[in-house]
């Protein structure tokens with residue numbers, strides 16, 4: 328049976344998308360180690376839970392204009408030895424793949440455009 332795709336964006340579905348995305352990320356040999364080095368491999372644990380909530384707040388800010396995110400999204404990426412354009416490409420591949428599993432194309436397109444734009448800015452600032 329085909330999976331029903333979401334036609335709306337709300338905090339609950341954004342959280343599900345974020346959790347699904349990082350579930351893929353930690354298993355990925357290229358991107359995973361950047362995260363598991365910091366947060367460990369237990370995505371159900373407390374440390375990860377905090378990060379997943381933070382990221383859902385971030386995406387809810389971008390997509391819904393909600394204001395629960397008060398961080399500096401770019402800052403931690405300056406302190407990541409080994410980060411590369413290839414890693415960003417893979418991050419984007421997994422993010423887009425997740426978006427396609429969750430949302431109808433019309434909504435997915437907004438998430439993808441936002442992720443491409445932020446990744447482009449990050450890479451520019453990182454000199455990648």
Ligand code: HEM
Nearest residue numbers: 358361362365385398399400403414415418441442445446
């Ligand atoms: C290869 C690509 C990327 C890698 C390896 C990566 C890795 C990480 C890691 C390890 C953290 C946690 C840092 C810490 O708290 O110590 C983080 C935080 C974060 N990342 Fe990325 N990231 C990547 C790309 C992106 C992109 C494209 C976006 C946005 C579209 C993004 C958004 C964020 C945000 C919002 C945070 C939280 C910052 C905060 O408020 O603490 N990242 N990233």
